[in-house]
Amino acid sequence: GESVGLHLPTLSVQEGDNSIINCAYSNSASDYFIWYKQESGKGPQFIIDIRSNMDKRQGQRVTVLLNKTVKHLSLQIAATQPGDSAVYFCAENIEGGSEKLVFGKGTKLTVNP
C-alpha cells in the first residue's frame, strides 16, 4: 500500500558519532523523497531531499541515500551534535491522479553529550 515506514522508532547516539536513520517505502510511483526534522513544539523543518533519478545527495553534515531496488531511504548525519536531537521524518511524494506527500511515523534521535 501507500505507506512510508521507519525501522526504528528511537535512536540514541553519543555526541560526535555518526547517525543513520532508515526509512522503507512501498510505492514505486514515488518520484521525490524528503527528510524533515521536527523539534519539540515546532513544525517540521526541511533537511534534505532527493529525486528518484538519484541515489545519493549530500548536504552540510547530512547525506541521503536512496536504494530503489529495495525501496529504502536513509539519512546519515555526520558528527552528531546535541542540537540534532529531534524527531526525523521521511516523506515520499506520490504522483498520480492526486499528488500527495506521505510521511513515515518518525524516528526520535537523542544525542547524549
Next chain:
Amino acid sequence: KAGVTQTPRYLIKTRGQQVTLSCSPISGHRSVSWYQQTPGQGLQFLFEYFSETQRNKGNFPGRFSGRQFSNSRSEMNVSTLELGDSALYLCASSLGGQGFYEQYFGPGTRLTVT
C-alpha cells in the same frame, strides 16, 4: 523573510462544534498544504491549495475543508468536531510548482476537542 504563521496556536473546542484555522504563507509562495499530526497516525496530508483552488486532496472525510484567498492565505475548517480530531494541525507553503518541493512548515495549531 517572515516564515509561515498559523493562528491560533492553541484551541479548545467541544464535540460537535466547528473550528476554523488560519495559515499565512511565506511571501511569494502560492501553494499551501495542510497536515494533521497525531501520536497514533503521525503526519497525514489533508489537502493542498494553489491559486485559490484545491489541487490535491488526502483521505479525510468531508468534514475537513479548506479555502485559499487571493493573497494565498488559507483557512481550514473542521465541522462537527469529534474527539479524534484532537491533533496538531500544520500548514506548509511552497512556491507552487508541481510536487511538494521545498515546503516550509508553520508551528502548527494545537486543537483539543473535549
